[in-house]
Amino acid sequence: MIPAAFEYRRVHTVEDAVAQLGELGDDAKLLAGGHSLLPLMRLRLATPAVVVDIGRVEGLSYVRDEGDQVAIGALTRHRDVEISPVLREMVPLLAHAASQVGDPQVRHRGTIGGSLAHGDPASDLPAVVLALGGTLVAQGPGGRREIPAGEFFTGFLETALEPGEVLVEVRVPASPGGWSFQKFNRRAQDWAIVGVAAVRRNGSSGVALVNMGSTPVRARATEEALASGASVADAAALAAEGLDPPADLNASPEFRAHLARVLVRRALEEAGG
Amino acid sequence: MRYWIEAGQVTGRGASEKGVPMRVQVRVNGVEHEDEVEPRVLLVHYLREVVGLTGTNVGCDTSSCGACTVLLDGESVKSCTLLAAQADGHEVTTIEGLASPDGTLHPMQAAFREHHGLQCGYCTPGMVMAAVSLLAEHPSPTEAEVREGLEGNLCRCTGYHNIVKAVLAAAEAAPAPVGR
Numbered sequence: 001m002i003p004a005a006f007e008y009r010r011v012h013t014v015e016d017a018v019a020q021l022g023e024l025g026d027d028a029k030l031l032a033g034g035h036s037l038l039p040l041m042r043l044r045l046a047t048p049a050v051v052v053d054i055g056r057v058e059g060l061s062y063v064r065d066e067g068d069q070v071a072i073g074a075l076t077r078h079r080d081v082e083i084s085p086v087l088r089e090m091v092p093l094l095a096h097a098a099s100q101v102g103d104p105q106v107r108h109r110g111t112i113g114g115s116l117a118h119g120d121p122a123s124d125l126p127a128v129v130l131a132l133g134g135t136l137v138a139q140g141p142g143g144r145r146e147i148p149a150g151e152f153f154t155g156f157l158e159t160a161l162e163p164g165e166v167l168v169e170v171r172v173p174a175s176p177g178g179w180s181f182q183k184f185n186r187r188a189q190d191w192a193i194v195g196v197a198a199v200r201r202n203g204s205s206g207v208a209l210v211n212m213g214s215t216p217v218r219a220r221a222t223e224e225a226l227a228s229g230a231s232v233a234d235a236a237a238l239a240a241e242g243l244d245p246p247a248d249l250n251a252s253p254e255f256r257a258h259l260a261r262v263l264v265r266r267a268l269e270e271a272g273g
Numbered sequence: 274m275r276y277w278i279e280a281g282q283v284t285g286r287g288a289s290e291k292g293v294p295m296r297v298q299v300r301v302n303g304v305e306h307e308d309e310v311e312p313r314v315l316l317v318h319y320l321r322e323v324v325g326l327t328g329t330n331v332g333c334d335t336s337s338c339g340a341c342t343v344l345l346d347g348e349s350v351k352s353c354t355l356l357a358a359q360a361d362g363h364e365v366t367t368i369e370g371l372a373s374p375d376g377t378l379h380p381m382q383a384a385f386r387e388h389h390g391l392q393c394g395y396c397t398p399g400m401v402m403a404a405v406s407l408l409a410e411h412p413s414p415t416e417a418e419v420r421e422g423l424e425g426n427l428c429r430c431t432g433y434h435n436i437v438k439a440v441l442a443a444a445e446a447a448p449a450p451v452g453r
Binding site for chain 1: 278292293295311312313314315318334335336337339342345348349350351353354355356358359403406407410421422424425426
């Protein structure tokens with residue numbers, strides 16, 4: 001399958017990418033690693049008139065220790081997140097989850113910014129950044145702004161990024177305490193049928209779910225129950241509360257709700273107090 | 274060479290449109306290639322149709338099976354999920370580039386032959402390239418690490434057992450690094 005014809009423009013700075021988006025509007029799509037966009041283009045589910053390749057923009061691939069948080073450049077590949085000594089020590093949940101994305105070939109190309117900006121509820125990293133309470137940094141014509149992860153995912157494959165904005169950085173709080181990433185699927189390289197990212201530190205808990213709605217979502221009922229002192233078993237029983245999981249070939253909504261309850265319990269047990 | 278996607282190769286929306294060709298320069302198996310291609314030309318099609326190296330197979334065409342795996346700057350990638358334009362200025366190694374010029378097989382190829390790491394052979398070029406990249410990152414993997422490291426490559430003959438044996442044997446034999 002070959003994508004529909006498009007015009008290819010390569011940019012070398014974020015400013016140029018922003019300028020291209022300003023000029024082209026909805027006709028353009030940004031290409032980073034291409035592992036979300038190109039499969040959609042080959043299936044003709046996406047037919048952008050212009051592809052703006054930001055893959056060679058300098059200075060957007062980094063992992064920086066900033067004391068109480070870690071800053072990650074949007075073009076940092078999953079592989080580089082996976083093996084980053086800073087992330088392994090300060091945010092092991094993110095380093096481990098990155099090692100579970102797709103397969104090695106995918107991780108050699110896919111980027112953290114691309115995965116988040118794609119906004120796929122079935123992707124692993126959006127839920128991880130939600131559970132961690134991360135922040136996304138977007139750059140547009142008016143400069144940079146920060147968007148809390150909790151406000152970033154607005155609909156199916158939709159985010160709070162404005163049409164002229166480029167996601168440039170992801171910030172996550174240092175979270176060296178208990179954590180767990182659970183991914184249930186039938187084939188090694190597949191998307192999660194349901195996934196869970198959990199962090200626990202000093203009595204507070206972040207729990208987010210993969211593929212349990214039209215966006216990556218927090219397990220709010222579980223988080224609130226834990227905050228008011230519920231047991232792990234009781235809190236996990238609320239994992240699917242208020243959610244509307246999708247139905248597909250792999251699972252019915254009921255099965256997904258069941259998986260969420262089981263996987264959240266496992267995640268909380270593994271993450272510990 | 275100039276290369277356009279021909280009518281008939283493409284169906285569906287936008288099928289009859291042609292893109293403005295662009296110049297790409299790719300070093301393939303140590304040889305510099307400079308060609309004009311449409312931006313939508315995928316790396317795998319560039320390698321097969323333009324460069325003329327047909328050892329890299331197209332399997333699933335949906336980024337799943339890994340039959341099209343090649344090395345980009347020494348790392349495994351699925352060449353069906355990369356534009357030729359993205360490889361512009363980079364180095365690609367295909368299955369044809371592994372053996373020495375005198376025909377001596379790369380240790381990974383030799384191990385696949387020795388341990389019969391193939392059945393129908395369709396997934397083999399991609400398996401071998403993925404395995405070479407795996408050992409470059411994990412020179413001494415356990416059996417479990419080999420199985421996990423090859424998760425991006427499917428063998429529909431389900432011939433995994435001997436493939437894993439071959440990769441472990443190649444690791445023992447100390448693999449030659451490739452592509453960097």
